[in-house]
Amino acid sequence: MILQLENINKHYLQDKLEVPVLKNITFEVEAGEYVAIMGPSGSGKSTLMNILGCLDLPSSGSYHLNGLDVSKLNDAQLSDLRLKEIGFVFQSFQLLSRQSALENVELPLTYAGVSKQERRQRATLALERVGLGERLHFKPTQLSGGQKQRVAIARAMVNNPSILLADEPTGALDSKSGAQIMSLFKKLNEEGVTIVMITHDRAIADQAQRKIEILDGEIVYHPERGGVDR
Numbered sequence: 001m002i003l004q005l006e007n008i009n010k011h012y013l014q015d016k017l018e019v020p021v022l023k024n025i026t027f028e029v030e031a032g033e034y035v036a037i038m039g040p041s042g043s044g045k046s047t048l049m050n051i052l053g054c055l056d057l058p059s060s061g062s063y064h065l066n067g068l069d070v071s072k073l074n075d076a077q078l079s080d081l082r083l084k085e086i087g088f089v090f091q092s093f094q095l096l097s098r099q100s101a102l103e104n105v106e107l108p109l110t111y112a113g114v115s116k117q118e119r120r121q122r123a124t125l126a127l128e129r130v131g132l133g134e135r136l137h138f139k140p141t142q143l144s145g146g147q148k149q150r151v152a153i154a155r156a157m158v159n160n161p162s163i164l165l166a167d168e169p170t171g172a173l174d175s176k177s178g179a180q181i182m183s184l185f186k187k188l189n190e191e192g193v194t195i196v197m198i199t200h201d202r203a204i205a206d207q208a209q210r211k212i213e214i215l216d217g218e219i220v221y222h223p224e225r226g227g228v229d230r
């Protein structure tokens, strides 16, 4: 099991009142799965993604990543976990605009203290894996949206994380580039990568192996379909 969430609740304080955003979220993701978390805008998807990615802690409930209880880790252990076990992909790519594709992908390896030569080698391989072997030295401004997102995916994958977390990865792309990103995710998953993708778009969610729907911070069950849509 890669992820285990049990009765996760999250609230924000607004004028000293607790505003609930996630309510009793319970689910698991096994190694090798490709899961979509689907829900409309404001349903709590990004809040959940931040918890899954150990960028934020739940108000209550338990979250285990690779069997580790995340709430028991200190800040240093949490950043180590984020660096080594989690790959992030965002709607807006989040690339450094002055750096080449290669330098962007090398970044997590630099943080992890990997030597220059090995960084080059691994970043090159990661970019080849996403089909950008010919664009190593291009800056983000010289790349299309879909290519920028592939650089971001190479960067997320370069440390061989346990899980790839993607928050609306096609949200900023035209439908053709979006479809290319979806086929890349399918290929990576077939190669064994565990993926949790967040989207408001049912057609995008349908391309994952399994869907979890959330509405107003709660998982929507489909009893007629045997519980969570599987």
Ligand code: ADP
Binding pocket: 012, 013, 021, 039, 040, 041, 042, 043, 044, 045, 046, 047, 048
């Ligand atoms: P989604 O990604 O599904 O659009 P979010 O997780 O971004 O939803 O937000 C869910 C709800 O939580 C929204 O009502 C939003 O206004 C609220 N929210 C998110 N982050 C914060 C915050 N830091 N403080 C207060 N409210 C927040």
Ligand code: MG
Binding pocket: 045, 046, 047
């Ligand atoms: Mg969001």
